[in-house]
Amino acid sequence: MYDVLKVRRDFPILEREVNGRPLVYLDNAATSQKPLQVIRTLSRYYERHNANIHRGVHRLAEEATGLYEEARGKVARFIGAPDPRGLVFTRGTTESINLVAHAWGRKNLREGDEVVLTEAEHHSNLVPWQLAARDTGARLRFIPVLDDGTLDMEAAEHLIGPRTRLVGCVHASNVLGTVNPVERLAELAHEAGALMLVDGAQSAPHLPVDVTSLGCDFFAASGHKMLGPTGVGFLWARPELLEEMEPFLGGGEMIREVRLERSTWNEIPYKFEAGTMNIAQAIGLGAAVDYLGSLGMESVREHERRLGAYAYRRLAGVEGITLYGPAENRTGVVAFNLPEVHPHDLSQLLDQEGVAIRSGHHCCQPLMRRLGVVATARASLYLYNTEEEVEALVEAIARAREFFEAPA
Numbered sequence: 346m347y348d349v350l351k352v353r354r355d356f357p358i359l360e361r362e363v364n365g366r367p368l369v370y371l372d373n374a375a376t377s378q379k380p381l382q383v384i385r386t387l388s389r390y391y392e393r394h395n396a397n398i399h400r401g402v403h404r405l406a407e408e409a410t411g412l413y414e415e416a417r418g419k420v421a422r423f424i425g426a427p428d429p430r431g432l433v434f435t436r437g438t439t440e441s442i443n444l445v446a447h448a449w450g451r452k453n454l455r456e457g458d459e460v461v462l463t464e465a466e467h468h469s470n471l472v473p474w475q476l477a478a479r480d481t482g483a484r485l486r487f488i489p490v491l492d493d494g495t496l497d498m499e500a501a502e503h504l505i506g507p508r509t510r511l512v513g514c515v516h517a518s519n520v521l522g523t524v525n526p527v528e529r530l531a532e533l534a535h536e537a538g539a540l541m542l543v544d545g546a547q548s549a550p551h552l553p554v555d556v557t558s559l560g561c562d563f564f565a566a567s568g569h570k571m572l573g574p575t576g577v578g579f580l581w582a583r584p585e586l587l588e589e590m591e592p593f594l595g596g597g598e599m600i601r602e603v604r605l606e607r608s609t610w611n612e613i614p615y616k617f618e619a620g621t622m623n624i625a626q627a628i629g630l631g632a633a634v635d636y637l638g639s640l641g642m643e644s645v646r647e648h649e650r651r652l653g654a655y656a657y658r659r660l661a662g663v664e665g666i667t668l669y670g671p672a673e674n675r676t677g678v679v680a681f682n683l684p685e686v687h688p689h690d691l692s693q694l695l696d697q698e699g700v701a702i703r704s705g706h707h708c709c710q711p712l713m714r715r716l717g718v719v720a721t722a723r724a725s726l727y728l729y730n731t732e733e734e735v736e737a738l739v740e741a742i743a744r745a746r747e748f749f750e751a752p753a
C-alpha cells in the first residue's frame with residue numbers, strides 16, 4: 346500500500362477551499378484530479394518539445410513524435426496489450442466506442458444481427474449502437490440488472506446466441522459500482538462467434554486491467570478519469586480487427602496515397618488517427634500511467650476496495666437512505682438517495698460544505714428507470730481520498746437533512 350497523505354501532496358487542487366471549507370472531492374467518476382507530474386509534463390512539452398508529429402523532419406518534430414509514440418507504448422503496456430499497434434488514441438471513451446460502432450459496426454452488422462448490451466450501460470455504449478442498429482437493421486438486446494446491482498448472467502447465457510455479432514458491457518458501473526464479469530461475457534460471445542467490447546471508463550483508472558486475460562476484442566477508456574488531461578482517451582483493439590476495419594474519420598495522417606477519386610489508407614493505428622491529434626494530452630496520459638504504475642494498480646484497487654466498503658458501511662447507517670449496487674465486489678462509486686431530499690438539492694447543500702459529489706442520471710437513464718428513480722446522488726472515491734473525507738460526507742448529509750427538516 347502507499348501513503349495516501351504523501352500522495353495527496355502531489356495534487357495541489359486538494360489543498361483548495363470551497364465556500365470557506367476544505368474541498369472534499371468525491372466526484373472522481375466524472376473526472377479525476379491531476380498530479381503535479383502530469384501537469385508538469387504538459388507544461389514541459391509546450392515549453393520545450395512542442396511540434397506537429399510524424400511528418401516533420403526537424404528535431405522538434407522528432408522529439409514530439411518520440412514522446413507521443415512513447416506514450417502509446419506506455420498506455421498499451423498499462424492495459425497488458427501485447428502490440429501497441431492496437432492502441433488508438435481518441436478523445437475518450439465516447440469517441441472510442443463510436444469508432445467501433447462506425448468502423449466495425451456499419452461494415453459488419455446486417456438485418457437480423459444482434460448486439461447484446463446491458464441495462465446498466467452509459468449512454469456512450471448505448472446510443473452509438475442504437476444509431477448503428479438503425480442504419481444496418483441490426484437489433485439490440487439487453488442483459489437485465491438484478492435487484493442487487495449485478496448482471497443477470499443466466500439471462501445473458503440465453504441472450505447471447507447464433508445471431509449475436511457483438512457483446513458490449515461496462516466493466517465497472519459508474520452508478521452501481523459493480524465490477525461486471527466481462528471475462529465470462531467474452532467467453533459467451535466467442536462461443537457464439539461474436540466479438541466482445543468492454544467499456545473501461547470506470548475500470549482502467551481503478552482496477553488492474555489486462556485485455557488479454559479479459560479476453561475482449563475492444564477496450565475503451567478516457568484519460569481524464571485516470572489522472573490524465575481531458576481530450577484524450579484510447580481504444581484498444583486486436584490489431585487484426587483494426588486491419589479489417591474501414592477508417593472512422595478521413596483526413597491527413599490516416600492516408601497512404603490520395604487521388605482525386607479515391608485514397609489508400611495508412612497502417613494501423615494511424616488509419617484511425619486523422620488530422621492533428623491531441624499530442625500534449627496523449628503525452629500527459631503517458632505521465633498519468635507512469636504515476637498509476639508507481640503506486641501499483643493492485644494498491645489502488647485495495648485502497649478503493651477498503652474505502653468504498655467503509656463509505657458503503659457509513660452511508661448504510663444514515664437513516665432512511667437507499668444505497669444502489671452490491672455491498673461487495675464494487676469500486677469506490679456509491680450512488681444513494683434520501684427519502685425527503687432531491688439529489689440535486691442535496692448535492693448543492695453538500696457543495697456549501699465543500700463536499701463535491703454528483704447528482705443526476707449519470708448518463709444512464711435506462712438504468713435509472715430500472716432502479717425506479719429519476720436521479721441519484723453519487724459519491725465516487727479515488728486513490729487520494731481518505732476516511733476523514735468519507736466522515737465529512739456523512740456529517741454534511743446529516744446537516745443537509747437538518748436544513749430540510751428545520752421548521753420554516
Ligand SMILES: Cc1ncc(COP(=O)(O)O)c(CN[C@@H]2CONC2=O)c1O
Binds near residue numbers: 374437467470517578
Ligand atoms: C462507464 C462510462 N462509460 C463512458 C463514459 C464516457 O466517458 P467520456 O465522457 O470521457 O467519453 C463515462 C463517463 N462518466 C460520466 C461522466 O460524468 N459522470 C459520469 O459518470 C462512464 O462513466
